[in-house]
Amino acid sequence: MKAVHKRNVTILALIVFLAVLAIEHKVKSEPKAVAVLQQTxxxxxxxxxxxxxxPFTVQEGDKQYGVDGAREKPVILNFWASWCDPCRQEAPELNKLAMKYSKVLDVYGINVTSQDYKPNAERFVKKYMLTFPVMYDLKGQIFDKYNGAVFPTNVLIDKNGVISEIILGVLSAEELEKKIIALTGS
Incomplete structure (x- = not known):
C-alpha cells in the first residue's frame, strides 16, 4: 500500500506543479494582452x-464633404480667411499641390466665415482659381472643433482619420510638399 500511496502523492504533486506553472504563465502573458488591446x-x-x-460634415451645393474616421485618401483641412495675407500667399501654392497630388490626397478649403465676409471669401476663391472643394464655416463650429487660433491653419489627417500634424501659419511650398509626401507615402 505504501507504493500506491507514494505514487498518488507524486502524481498529485506533479498536477499541483503543472497548475502553478500554467497560472504563472497566464499572469506573465496578461500584460502583453492588455498592451495589444491598447495598441489596437x-x-x-x-x-x-x-x-x-x-468629425464634421458640410453640404456645399449637391456635394457633401467631411471627416469622420477612416477614408480612401489622407486629407488636408486648410482653414483660411479672405483678409489674411499669409492665406493669400499660400493659396496659389496650395492649389498647385492639391492638383499635383489629387489622386492620393484630398484638400478641403474651409473659409472661417464667422470671422470673414462670405462675398469676399467667394471672390478669393475665384481670384486664386481654387480647384479643391471650399466650404464655408458660417458659425465657426468646425474651426472651434479644431481649436483654431490663427490663419492659415492646416490640419493633416491620415487615411485612418488620425491627425498627423497641425500647422499654424504659412509654410513654404517645398516644406508643405515634404509634409504631403510623408502623409501620402508618395
Missing amino acids: AEPETGASAGLKAP
Whole structure:
C-alpha cells in the first residue's frame, strides 16, 4: 500500500506543479494582452496630433464633404480667411499641390466665415482659381472643433482619420510638399 500511496502523492504533486506553472504563465502573458488591446484600440478624438480628427460634415451645393474616421485618401483641412495675407500667399501654392497630388490626397478649403465676409471669401476663391472643394464655416463650429487660433491653419489627417500634424501659419511650398509626401507615402 505504501507504493500506491507514494505514487498518488507524486502524481498529485506533479498536477499541483503543472497548475502553478500554467497560472504563472497566464499572469506573465496578461500584460502583453492588455498592451495589444491598447495598441489596437481606436485613439480618442481631439484636435492634436495622434488623436482621431473631430468629425464634421458640410453640404456645399449637391456635394457633401467631411471627416469622420477612416477614408480612401489622407486629407488636408486648410482653414483660411479672405483678409489674411499669409492665406493669400499660400493659396496659389496650395492649389498647385492639391492638383499635383489629387489622386492620393484630398484638400478641403474651409473659409472661417464667422470671422470673414462670405462675398469676399467667394471672390478669393475665384481670384486664386481654387480647384479643391471650399466650404464655408458660417458659425465657426468646425474651426472651434479644431481649436483654431490663427490663419492659415492646416490640419493633416491620415487615411485612418488620425491627425498627423497641425500647422499654424504659412509654410513654404517645398516644406508643405515634404509634409504631403510623408502623409501620402508618395
